Structure formats: C-alpha cells, structure tokens
Amino acid sequence: MPHGLPADAQALENGLIEIARRAGAAIMEIYKTEFEVRSKDDASPVTEADEAAEAIILPGLRALTPDVKIVSEESVAAGNVPDVSAETDFFWLVDPLDGTKEFIKRNGEFTVNIALIAQGVPVMGVVYAPAIEKLYFGGPDGARLIENDLEPKITDISVRDIPDAGVVVVGSRSHGDPEAMKAFLGDLKVQEMRPAGSSLKLCLVAQGEADLYPRLGRTMEWDIGAGHAVLAAAGGVVENLDGSPFVYGKDGFANPFFIARSPSVPVTYQD
Template identity: 40%
Template sequence: MTDKLLQIAIDTALKAGEKVMEIYQQGDFSQYQKDDLSPVTSADIAANQIMIEELKRRSPDIPIISEESDAQTLSQRSRWQRYWLLDPIDGTGEFIAGSGDFAVNIALVVDGWPAIGVIHAPSHQYTYFAEKGRGCFKRDANGKEDRLQVAAYDGKRSLNMAVSRRQALANVTQYLHEHISFEHIPFGSCSLKSCLIAEGVADFYIRTGPTGEWDTGASQVILEEAGGTILDSEFNPLSYNKRESLMNPDFIALGNQNIPWREVVKPYRCQRDY
C-alpha cells in the first residue's frame, strides 16, 4: 500500500511540475503578496489545483494540507491518522527571479511524522524521493536512480554550508561557533538545499525566517533516510500537525550525525510567536 502512495506522490509532483514549467517558460504569470509578505504567483495556484485534484482522485480517503489552501482547525486536523502535506512551489522567489532553483514538494505524514517525501525540481529535471525505512533516491530525466547518502566526515575537512542567494550571509553565520571552518554553497529553495545535504554536496543549512510545515515535510524524510535530520534552532525535533499554527520555528538541516553539531551551530531561541 505504501509503495502505491509513493508512486502517487511522484506522479502528482511530476504533473504539477509540468504545469509550473509551462508557465515558467512562457514567463506569463501574475504575482501577489500574501499577508506574511511572502510572494505567491498564478503558477503556485495552478500547481496547487493540479495536486489537489490528482490526490483527491487517486487517494480520496487521505485529507490534504497545502500552503496555498485554507487549513482546517487543529480540532479537525488532530483526528487525522495520515494526510498529504503540499508545497506547490517551494522557492517562489527563485521562480520569479528565473533562477530555476524551485521545487514541487509532497509529503505523506503518518502518525504525526513524515513517512513519504517527494521533491521534484522541474527546471533541473531531478526528482528526490524517500520512504521511511526504505532509503532515499534521486532520479534524473532519463529515469536513472541513485541512492543518496550524506557526506562522510573524518573530523578534518571544512564543512560545506548551503546558503540562500537572497539572504545576507551574516544572517546565518552569526549562529556558528567562531572556530568553525566552512565553505558556503549558494542555492535556491529551502527543500533543494536539504537535497544537497542528502546527496552529500553540502553538510548543513540554517534557516531563519518564516516557513511552514510544508517546507520541511518532504525534506524531513528524505534527509532522515539519507542519514541526516532536521531540528529546530534549539536542537529539538520539529512537530507536524500538533499546533493550531502550521508555521515552523527557525530550523537546521543537518547531514552526517557523526559531526558534533552543537560544536558547529549555536543553539538559539527564535523569538517569533508561532
């Protein structure tokens, strides 16, 4: 049953990605600003509609939470044993800027934790996917699949930190211990940075600023199956569908668990009220 659901998630992400790329290549889209000042486009809305229609058709018994749809109240959601968690375009700013570093994200959350994750990067023609207990994989446009593993660590080399192209480096380096030697790798969307960690290109990523559970759901299982994890900025586990708000605290995406991460990143409390 779970294998079928993974295939549904992959198919849905690919279908939404085709629509996103059609709009992206035409360059004909509308742009808006949400209440939290984050951007949204007509491509986000179109992808959201495709994903919801496809998932309702193929898995009608599984409810859906999406960034671009109104969420039900916690009292309603808390009864769900499993649900789809969607981000139709992760990296809308990158979509608008034309960098290509955006992705379609789908997670299946089961008993409060992501069990399936799919991150499809339509511009790069890569699809990352994972299922709890069954590993993490990257598929290219030709259908070739590689199993992913976080980078090895011998305690000697510099660490590679994935960073945003659109955020001052000092915003994240302030949370590193002073003695840390690192290289930074600029890249686009939140979820694709986590994929860089899963495939061993980067070691970690610090995310400051507002994100939702849809930003981390697919990345969570992908990173865990590759040997990494995602924690909040105080090194506590994230939560899924446990609070009225679906917004995340600041978080850190981490690779090899043999790295003494508390000696790399300074734990800090995010002061925003979620």
C-alpha cells in the same frame, strides 16, 4: 500501511511521483510565459503557476488516498485549513511551488513539495525541481535522486561524514541573516557557504553535497516537510535549535528556527 493509504507502498510512491511530475509540467508551461506576480496577505508572492500546480496535486492526492487530509499552502491562504493533530493524524503536506521567488527570477531553483506526515513525522516525500530535471524521493526504503525526465537516472543517496576540509553549509538564496549565521556557526570549520533556493537546501544535505543547513528565519511546514522526508530517509536529521524533535501539525503551521544536518556535524544546542 496506515488506514486510508494503499497497502502497496510501491503504488503509493509511484502515484506520488506521477502527481509531482504532472504539477511540474504545468509549472514549466507557465515558466515559459510572461506570467503575472501578485502578493498574498502576508506579502509573499504568488503566481498562476502556484495555483495551477495545486489544482493538479489536490485532486491527484484525493484520488490516491481519498480518506487522508491535505494541508496545502494556497488552500490554507484561501482559508481552507484542515484540522490536523501532530499527535494523531496522517495528512499530506503540500507546497505546490516552493521557491516562488526563484521561479520569478527564473533561476530554476524551485520545487514541487509533497510530504506524508504520520503523527507529526514526515514518512514519505517527493521534491521535484522541473527546471533542472531532478526529483528527490524519500520513504521507508531510503532516499533516491531521479535525474533527467526523458531518460531517468536513479541514484540512491545518503548523507556523508564531514570532509577533512570542513563542512559545506547551505543557506537560503533569497532569505537569511548573515550575522546570525556567523554567530550560529561559531568555531565550526567551514569549507564553503553555498546558497540554494527552495527545499533543494535539504536535498543537498541528503545527497551528501552539503553537510549543514541552519534555518534562522521564517518558514512554514509545507516549505520543508518533503525535504525533511528525503533527508531523514537519507540518514539525516532535522531538529529544533535546542535539540528537540521537529514535529508537524503545529497550530498555524509556522516553524521555529531549525537545524538540518548530517549526524556527523557537531552542534551546540541553544537553551
């Protein structure tokens, strides 16, 4: 393992899953209450659940990997911006509550996202949806779905080949441009358009319930790093619209538009 990480990959995985579960439990305690919704400087919503989850995740990661930098959404919003490089650094990428709008709507489609980035590439990640008791993990040994918190059911997951009926395209439940999506899909045979919240969209492709997720709108690295790790471990691909590799550690952490897909989905790259 890289310098600063435990030599035992299983211990790292177990520690990461435990941290995500503890953060999810804190989120669910607040989910049951009449919580306050505030606006950040970029007009995006934030709740005490975002902050409570981050207050668990950051100390947990520091105890697990004391020498590894952490880039976390709420800390960055507060001005704590670690200096990381896509070319050289290993760092944790954290969204303590991805899908805050879904949390506010109380539809269950929100997640805890934690990814380990190694020189621009997500090599391990956990996406935990506490309200629906689904935890996705991706790492060097593949991708898994763990369902039911009290009596866990563990399933290995992987992307699928396109069904004869056509692709299932997943898109944002709270964001998106239907006309841009229609233009992007062109003549591709589409079986179903399926909305989903948070990084669950990437996980649906990873587990073979969907085939394609074109993101033609704004995202930040912490929104998708963990889901990207799960999808890559499941045999999937995340790439820029021109087909170039998607990297992390960019200036400002803002993402370009991207495509997440099963390799069996044909795409026409844009210049």
